[in-house]
Amino acid sequence: MACFQLKHGLFVAFIVLIFVFQPHGTAATARKQLDGATAAVGQDPKPIWHRQFSIDFNETTKLLWWRWSTEGSMLYDALQQVEVVHRANGKGDRYCLSIHPRSDAPCTHLVVSGQRYLIFPELGECCKCCSSAGGCGILDPDWLDAAEYTGQTTMQGRTADSWTIRGLQPNNYYATADVPVGIPLELDQLPNDYITFHPDTLKLGPVSPKDVIVPEGCAEKCPLTSVCTILQAKASLQAALGWRGQGRGAKPSSSRAELSGGAAAVV
């Protein structure tokens, strides 16, 4: 009986593997052949998410028949628990859009001390959006842990490794496979958000304190009609219902869950 179950389990796993990897069969096979001499089966490259870095990117967001593109930059520091994401045009970001739907003004997310702030420097506006308890903390440094390797490709003239992070909607992540390895190249939050990182702009190291200053007079709350209100309400409800137990208290609402939701931004 146990033997049957084991065989059955292996068979199902086999079918699932074929099903899951089929679309990427060509790339994966190519890599296996390339690495065949040295790598054993099951030693797919692991993605690296640096603990302290900054990088520039451009982003294209699609929503129904709209399409926005913007340049941006990300400053990330998991050790200090801070994150800053600037966008030259905030429209493609659902947080910024929900506050200024008609403005092409730059918009910045600043996460510091467990709070996410939204800042419109040119409009002289700032508001406290939500806390890490509401899913507004920094991107979980381990968000790539669940990634499945999907082979090699060429991107921006570099050899790139690719991974898929499965959720309600898949996220595809690409990073350099050539030296220096592990530089972010692209993050596609299918089907509507595409981020192209500019690998030459990567700087490793801590985020400077001068980049994480909350503007003076920042409003305690973002407008009622913003996404922030929904997130805060959700957090309050969950707190009331005791959904976030002690076990997860230290790491509230991982961004992976947000990511899996598809709608929420990684950056």
Ligand SMILES: *[C@@H]1O[C@H](CO)[C@@H](O)[C@H](O)[C@H]1NC(C)=O
């Ligand atoms: C984004 O950057 C990539 C790489 O530098 C470039 O090829 C692409 O055209 C840019 N996209 C937009 C919309 O600016």
